Amino acid sequence: MTVIFSKKCELGLQAVLYLSAFPKNTLFSALEISEKINAPKEFVSKILQTLTTSGIIGSKKGNSGGFFLKIDPGSVRLIDVVSAIDGLDLFRNCVLGFPGCSVDEPCPVHETWGKLRNETYTMLSNQTLAELRDITVNKINSLKK
Amino acid sequence: MTVIFSKKCELGLQAVLYLSAFPKNTLFSALEISEKINAPKEFVSKILQTLTTSGIIGSKKGNSGGFFLKIDPGSVRLIDVVSAIDGLDLFRNCVLGFPGCSVDEPCPVHETWGKLRNETYTMLSNQTLAELRDITVNKINSLKK
DNA sequence: TCTTAATCAGACAAAAAACTCTGAAACAAA
């Protein structure tokens, strides 16, 4: 069960985090990545393809080809991946699903949710992959097992 | 597109909020409620049925029957509705979809997300429907149009 | 040059979520 993001987005985030734990432009096959994040190879492959079109990830065909982080880790934030896969509607909609969001007619959780929504956005956007690197490496290694 | 909750849960929340805007035990048919929250009648009906089994809502069959808020608005919180429909797994899972949540091997957003998650939980649980009543009435009336 | 291993594109399949239908039971009012 997902929390906020779609499965695609969760796996996309995990894959990008995995790649960011290694020097830029290091190649990994979809198989390697999928085994590491424990997800079906073809599905991971499809997700990485969409991230390729959005420019975050690069790909190389042929024998010993694979995927790699194309943008410098100092220039990619988690929100960029979310934006490329799920989009940013999440940060514009009402938690309770009410149609209009207006200051005049706020829903019962308007104020608190607005604040939490902004903080979530900040969480995903004010640190780059480079800044998250140490903790990411730690997490990735623990997945290995 | 939903933000955190399923469509069922959003509509369940809206329906309960709607009922809480009126004196306890006031009957409304599924049709009336569905028109007000702008959703298919049968779907709303199904959702209210599940809330009936969980005890938050009561129902009365037959001519001039309908649904009504069964528990005192001073004793129901939004989290109770969420719990009855979507469950509370949401508040236990990782935003990034990583399997294990441990203090030893935190994911890159562990600390911030943990905090936001708790605040979201608090937002949904520290106010009763009775306390939200004024702002709810305001919101409900604006939906009328 | 040939084999092998990889991405890519797009169709396809399965599963889950959202939504609908049908028939039965309850019951108020004519």
Add this chain to the structure above:
DNA sequence: TTTGTTTCAGAGTTTTTTGTCTGATTAAGA
């Protein structure tokens, strides 16, 4: 007692999301 309106239970349908397959293309290395 009959008629009309409602919930209820469960099956059925549709749509969306998730996941798979196939065949084409690319390229490294024997």
